Amino acid sequence: MPSPRWTFASRFRRNAFGWRSSLPIQRLKEAVSEIRSVARTDRAIAAEGAVLLLEKLSPALEQVDSSSGALGSAVNRAIDTLVAVIVAADVTLAVRRRWLDRLFEALQEDQMPYIEHLGEHWGTLCVTPELASEWADRLLPLVTHVLQAEGFNYFVGTVPCLSALFAAGRFEEVVELAQRDRLKSWWYRRWAVDALVSLGRPGDALSLAEASRGLNAPEHAIARACETILLGCGMKSEAYERYAISANRAGTYLATFRGIAKKYPERPQETILSDLIRSEPGSEGKWFAAAKDAGLFDQAVALSRQSPTDPKTLIRAARDYETTQPQFAMECAVSALQWMEAGYGYEISVTDVIDAYDALVAAALVGRVPMAAVDDCVRSLIRNANSLVGRALYTRMEAARR
Numbered sequence: 498m499p500s501p502r503w504t505f506a507s508r509f510r511r512n513a514f515g516w517r518s519s520l521p522i523q524r525l526k527e528a529v530s531e532i533r534s535v536a537r538t539d540r541a542i543a544a545e546g547a548v549l550l551l552e553k554l555s556p557a558l559e560q561v562d563s564s565s566g567a568l569g570s571a572v573n574r575a576i577d578t579l580v581a582v583i584v585a586a587d588v589t590l591a592v593r594r595r596w597l598d599r600l601f602e603a604l605q606e607d608q609m610p611y612i613e614h615l616g617e618h619w620g621t622l623c624v625t626p627e628l629a630s631e632w633a634d635r636l637l638p639l640v641t642h643v644l645q646a647e648g649f650n651y652f653v654g655t656v657p658c659l660s661a662l663f664a665a666g667r668f669e670e671v672v673e674l675a676q677r678d679r680l681k682s683w684w685y686r687r688w689a690v691d692a693l694v695s696l697g698r699p700g701d702a703l704s705l706a707e708a709s710r711g712l713n714a715p716e717h718a719i720a721r722a723c724e725t726i727l728l729g730c731g732m733k734s735e736a737y738e739r740y741a742i743s744a745n746r747a748g749t750y751l752a753t754f755r756g757i758a759k760k761y762p763e764r765p766q767e768t769i770l771s772d773l774i775r776s777e778p779g780s781e782g783k784w785f786a787a788a789k790d791a792g793l794f795d796q797a798v799a800l801s802r803q804s805p806t807d808p809k810t811l812i813r814a815a816r817d818y819e820t821t822q823p824q825f826a827m828e829c830a831v832s833a834l835q836w837m838e839a840g841y842g843y844e845i846s847v848t849d850v851i852d853a854y855d856a857l858v859a860a861a862l863v864g865r866v867p868m869a870a871v872d873d874c875v876r877s878l879i880r881n882a883n884s885l886v887g888r889a890l891y892t893r894m895e896a897a898r899r
Contacts, residue, residue: 503546504531509553514561518568521561525554529575536582544586547579548596551615555607563609573614580618590628597622597632604653619657620664629664632657637674644677644685659688668692683709683719690722699726720744737761742776750780754787766791774800782806789814794825801832808833808842808849815856823864830857835878838886850889 505528514521528550536543554572563569583596600622604615623629636658643652662671675689686709693702706722720743727736745756750773757769770791774784781803788797801811811833819826833853837845854875861871879887 501535501542501546503549504528505546505550506553509550509557511556512560513557516560516562518561518563518565521558522568522571525571525575529578532579532582536585540582540586541588541592544583544588544596547582548599551576551579551600551612552603555603555609555611558611559609563611569611572611576612576614576618580615580621584621584624593624593628597628601654601657604657607653610653613653613656616653616656617660620660620662623661623664626665629661630667633661633665633667633670636661637670641674641677644674645679649680655685656688659685663688663692663695668696672696681709681711683714687718687722690726694726694729699730702726716743717746733761733763737764742773749786750783751786751790754784754790758791767793767796770796779804785814786810794822798825798828798832801829805836805839805841806832808837808845808853811836812849812853812856815853815860819856819860820863823860826860827857827864827866830854830860831874831878834875834886834890838878838880838884845885847885847889850886851893854890854893 505524508524509528514524532543532546532550535546554575558568558572561568600615603612607613619632620629623632636654639652640655640658643650643655659671659674662668662674669692671692672689675685678685686705690702690706693699693705703723703726706719706726709719710716720740724736724740724744727733727740741757741761742753745753745760747753747756754770754773757773758764758766761769770784770787770793773787774781777783781800782805785797785800785806788794788800797814800806811829815826815829815833817826818829830853834850834857836842837850837853842849857871857875858868861868875890879890881887882891
């Protein structure tokens with residue numbers, strides 16, 4: 498089958514994109530989809546396309562503003578997918594060697610860097626322990642020199658070398674090489690931690706991971722590694738007590754709670770939530786969504802009163818539960834109005850105030866609460882008639898009364 502004319506090839510020219518990241522992210526998704534589509538019929542040609550895209554990525558993205566992290570995350574996800582495509586191809590050793598040479602050249606030319614995540618997959622890309630060992634021997638002399646040299650030195654082949662040694666089963670050499678690093682970088686030591694586990698020495702692996710903590714050390718990654726070690730040893734209780742919270746921090750409070758609850762299903766959700774709340778004094782309201790998600794409605798209401806809670810989250814909860822849990826919905830709506838009246842919330846508008854009031858009224862009707870009591874409650878929480886909440890609701894309540 499002849500090599501296809503890749504659509505992405507012309508789109509990923511050097512400096513092809515400006516500073517905005519939305520277009521390159523879209524083009525990257527399209528390129529990965531194109532390669533995966535070809536992989537359904539010819540894995541070898543798809544792998545060739547994957548190598549070509551990885552070569553073109555960094556030069557094409559040099560001018561893009563990646564400060565938000567969205568582009569970096571998209572590139573890392575693409576690398577994970579493309580590596581799987583390359584590994585799945587059934588090709589000769591000569592072809593795979595040629596691909597690895599091209600990819601290593603791309604790593605060396607990666608100035609920003611965008612594709613450094615590729616180095617972590619180097620042992621996987623080698624496919625066989627023999628080829629991985631060959632690459633390890635090729636990189637080992639320079640890596641050893643760089644790690645032992647005075648001052649701050651960097652070689653793009655260090656992580657690929659560690660990855661190749663690990664894939665080749667040369668675990669003792671991984672540990673020895675990581676220990677040569679004067680700066681004690683976690684991103685090198687993590688390979689030694691995994692190697693010690695593979696050698697049947699989880700205690701030493703845990704000690705090494707703990708010893709890697711320090712200024713600028715990635716606490717989340719270290720905690721995740723330690724948690725994994727203890728879970729692998731069947732020490733689930735100790736893993737939870739020591740590392741569960743720090744190892745499973747996610748982008749939102751709700752995602753953090755869900756991640757821990759999923760990993761430790763034997764723990765009551767009330768206990769997990771209480772532990773999370775204690776871990777961040779003063780942020781009780783931010784765990785409202787987690788309590789609601791767990792069906793802990795009384796606790797969710799208490800949290801929403803204890804410290805600032807996003808009014809829009811409270812309004813959504815009030816609307817969602819106005820028929821099934823009217824009392825809870827009313828409490829959510831009242832809390833939303835209270836926090837908006839106090840000045841909390843992001844880009845709060847009159848519409849949000851009206852939405853909260855409407856949800857309160859709807860839940861009150863289901864719960865058979867008199868409108869007079871609802872209006873008295875609303876008036877009691879308005880501190881200033883000229884506030885956003887005051888202006889919006891006094892008019893609304895007067896209109897409803899007439």
